[in-house]
Amino acid sequence: MAEKKKISRRKFLVRGGLGTAGVLAVGAYIFRNPIRRSILEMANTMELPYSGDTKNPMVWFEVLTDNTIVLHSPKVEMGQGSFTSFAQMAADELEIPMRMLKVIHAATSTGNLDGVSTGGSTSVSGLWQPLRVLAATMREMIRTVAANKLGVDIGDVEINEGSASANGTSLTYAEVAEGVTEWPEIDEPTLKNVKDYKFVGKPIPRIDLDDKVYGSPIFGMDADMEGMLYGAVVRPDKIGAKFIGADTTKAEAMPGVVKVIEEDDFVGVVAESYQQAENAKNAIVVEWEAPMDLQQEDLEKLMTVGNGKHTIIQKEGTALEDDAEILEFRSPIGAHAQIEPNGVLASVEGEKAIIKISTQVVGITRSEVAERLGFEEENVNVIPTYLGGGFGRRLHTPHAVQAAVMSKAVGKPVKYFFSRKEEFQHDMFRPPTHHVMKGMLNDEGLLEGLEHHFVSGDVGNNSVLVPSFAPTVLGADVGAIRGGFLQYTSVPNHRSVYWHVQLPFATSWWRSLGLLANTFAIESFMDHMAVKSGKNAADFRLAQIADDAIGKRLKTTIEAVVERSGYTENVSNGRAMGLAASIDAGTPCAQVVEVSIEDKEIKVHKVTVALDPGLAVNPDQVKAQCEGCVCMGISAAMHEQMFVANGELRPVIYGPYEMALMKHSPKEIDVVLLQGKDTPGPVGEPPLGPIGAAVANAVFRLTGQRLTKLPLKLA
Incomplete structure (x- = not known):
């Protein structure tokens, strides 16, 4: 068997810096050899580093006169609890109590700007090193200035609880900072030992809890400005409809209408109230001009393995013959369905603009507004707000441009939010998928071969976050393939093949990207083959996971969830268990669910989760993320689906778009955390992977039905 060619991370990053022309120049070399697969595998597992300012503490921290330290976070808070983790990390290195630290969103005017986005479960893991270094640097800057003010050697200054002391004299950080216009430069400081941290690794309560409980105006929908007007934008119902023209005569004469704005790419209304604008x-x-009248059956025919262009993303050994065991799986279109619809408040005055918005892409939003208005980027101040749900929906927020154009046209601030119908019909959906799983057992009851063929619409392709040359060079969508790699690499012959189909409507990032659908297919099929082999589903998996670093962590995770849950394949008192596991962005997760069937409905009673995120900065919050992923995964796997009818995407409101309710949530979610490495890993998405397959596998134990289509419904 030929040895697999590898590419080092260094070479990958060097080539990544070649620019479009350089990448395309080496494209012919990459296209037809294993290096492409190595790059795709690296992209699938690599934890993206933070890409913003990591050198200047003064754009991150602000010392107030009351001795409060303000951390201007370039990452946005959308419910994941990252602000609390940031506070823990910073407070430990700043040597201050948590009560002294306040975390707020960094406006672009501060200069603290994330170069990419908030997403990919990398907020805490990506800032783990740079934020601690910045906080430690700030601490040493304060120590140095304090030594000068106290007239002592720097080694005599003791830092503790937000004060600098020497020879019986103490200065608060605020007193140290008073009157300082130039801070000393500090070489990279020595970080404290993690074992000595007071806050990291502890279940610290959420620092944003009071604001949310008491309803403080912290979300985008709460944004307000004096003299504010309201905007609305005309949007089509039909898929792919192109604007030809409009008669605005009636609208212009309606009560409260200030102006109707006609641009080449949109028609908007500005009025004195939201309802008048609507x-x-x-x-x-x-x-x-509506080019098609697409129906659901047309969509499913289009989204079938074999259509489009394929790329082998993983390969070892030979392909399976036609006599292999084969099962097919499907997942539907999924909406984000976040509680706060997209919206923005824009104020354009002269050559400057202020944008208050719920967005995951602060820098991109600023750039797009500046380009459309013809402004310098520094003249556009984007002020992020808390997000009433993100999940990838706000990884592109071009409505900021529309609001800015409307504000400039009327000379006043304009607030513009999608209606719920617009939010559903013009979402950037989770794409539908189709999977063909193939497997063959050897004489020992283990897999001789395993294949995963899957088709998906775009996730990363056509996104503002992914370079335009990436689809050509890589041949696969970096988002759609998440979870699509087979983790059972001890199987002698294994491969995963991605098929790309261009859909007529927009699909993009959805929490966990391709992980949910891919894991549903792979882990359901692994359960099927375990049954066929006569082996316990856990033992069957463990025997076929490699003993490399990530494989060992996955094995430990599966063993932990089996032990914690008391996993058994026996049906008892009308209940059965199902097991599934996955790896996402280097974080292994395994789940066991306990289900019953009541009135032909699947009921999930308990979910046991084992997660290895490495170091848990806030264990309580990591467990909360697991609980949230389980509930969201149950909703997506058992209830949610969009469909196409007569060229329209439906449903358009909650209710018909079925989602899990409180009654559908398990009575118990038991989470066990493992630490397979010494640094934090991604947390926000990995626990979404196994839940759909785990439920389906439990249902099989109860009924003998192998459910192969999401949402899971009994025949």
Whole structure:
């Protein structure tokens, strides 16, 4: 068997810096050899480093006169609890109590700007090293200035609880900072030993809890400005409809209408109230060119393995013959369905703009607004707010441009939010998928071969976050393939093949990207083959996971969830257990669910989760993320689906778009955390992977039905 060619991380990063022309120049070399697969595998597992400022503490920290330290976070808080973890990391290195630290979103005017986005479960892991170094640097800057003010050697200054002391005299950080206009430069400081931290690794309560409990105006929908007007934008119902023209006569004469704005790419209304803007928008007579009348059966026929262009993303050994065991799986279109619809408040005055917005891409939003208005980027101040749900929906927020254009046209701030119907019909959906799983057992009841063929619409392709040349060079969508690699690499012959199909509507990032659908197919099939072999599903998996570093962590995770849950394949009192496991961005997760069938409905009673995120900065919050992923995964795997009818995406409101309710949540979610490495790993998405397959596998134990289509419904 030929040895697999590898590419080092260093070479990957060097080639990544070649630019478009350079990448395309080496493209012919990459296209037809194993290096492409190595790059895709690296992209699938690599934890992205933070790409913003990591040198200047003064754009991160602000010392207030009351001795409060303000941390201006370039990462946004959308419910994942990252602000609390940041506070823990910073407070430990700053040597201050948690009560002294306040974390807020960094406006672009501060200069603290994330170069990419908030997403990919990398907020805490990506800032683990740079934030601690910045905080330690700030601590040493304070120590140095304090030594000068106290007239002592720097080695005589003791830092503790937000004060600098020497020879019986103490200065608060605020007193140290008073009157300082130039801070000393500090070489990279020595970080404290993690074992000596007071806050990291502890279940510290959420620092944003009071604001949310008491309803403080912290979300984008709460944004307000004096003299603010309201905007609305005309959007089509039909998929792929192109704007031809509009009659705005009636709308212009309606009560409260300030102006109807007609641009080449949109028609908007500005009015004195939200309802007046909506009424006028609905009165505009628009001519659309609708190119198709797509139906659900057309979509499923299109989204079938064998259509489109394929790329082998993983390969070892030979392909399976036609006599292999084969099962097919499908997942539907999924909406983000976040509680806060997309929206923005824009104020354009002269050559400057202020944008208050719930967004995961602060820098990109600033760039797009500046380009459209013809402003310098530094003249556009984007002020991020808390997000009422993100999940990837806000990884592109071009409505900021529309609001800015409307504000400039009327000379006043304009607040513009999607209606719920617009949010559902013009989402950036989770793409539908189709999977063909193939397997063959050897004489020992283990897999001789395992293959995963899957088709998906775009996730990363056509996103503002992914370079335009990436699809050509890589041949696969870096988002759609998440979870698509087979983790059972001890199987002698294994491969995963990605098929790309261009959909007529927008699909993009959805929490966990391709992980949910890919794991559903792979782990359901592994259960099927375990049954066929006569082996216990856990033992069957463990025997076929490699003994490399990540394989060992995955094995330990599976063993932990089996022990914690008391996993058995016996049906008892009308209940059965199902097991599934996955690896996402280097974080292994295994789950066991306990289900019953009541009135032909699947009921999940308990979910046991074993997760190895490395060092848990806030264990309580990591467990909360697991609980949230389990509930969201149950909703996606058992209830949610969008469909196409007569060229329209439906449903358009909650209710018809079925989601899990409180009654559908398990009575118990038991989480065990492991630490297979000494640094934090991604947490926010990995626990979404196994839940769909685990439920389906439990249902099989109960009924003998192998459910192969999401959402899971009994025949």
